[in-house]
Amino acid sequence: MGTMTGLNSYSLLGALVMLVIGVIDLALVQKLVYPRLRWRFEQAKTTQTQGLDPNRFMLMMRTISLVILPLIGLMFLGGPLQAMFG
Numbered sequence: 001m002g003t004m005t006g007l008n009s010y011s012l013l014g015a016l017v018m019l020v021i022g023v024i025d026l027a028l029v030q031k032l033v034y035p036r037l038r039w040r041f042e043q044a045k046t047t048q049t050q051g052l053d054p055n056r057f058m059l060m061m062r063t064i065s066l067v068i069l070p071l072i073g074l075m076f077l078g079g080p081l082q083a084m085f086g
Helices: 009-047 054-076 078-085
Strands: none
Touching (some): 009 054, 009 078, 054 078
16 A cells, blocks of 8 residues: 555554444344334325335445445554554
8 A cells, every 4th residue: 555545454454344343233223223114114104204214214324334434444443453453
């Protein structure tokens, strides 16, 4: 990696750690939270009070878990990991 970006193998390790955390988080939300949201949404359609579609919530969760968290790990977790292990 180039020295201008400040990225090193510890930054990549940080991104990988945060990606794993994001995938686990996404799996838990998909399994535990989404079915209940979907059920409430479908029930509320009968009274036209359904509000926000649960698919939008899941899109937000996917973006956070699979994009934002790894970027945070890439940018900010490399330094502390290098101090701890390097």
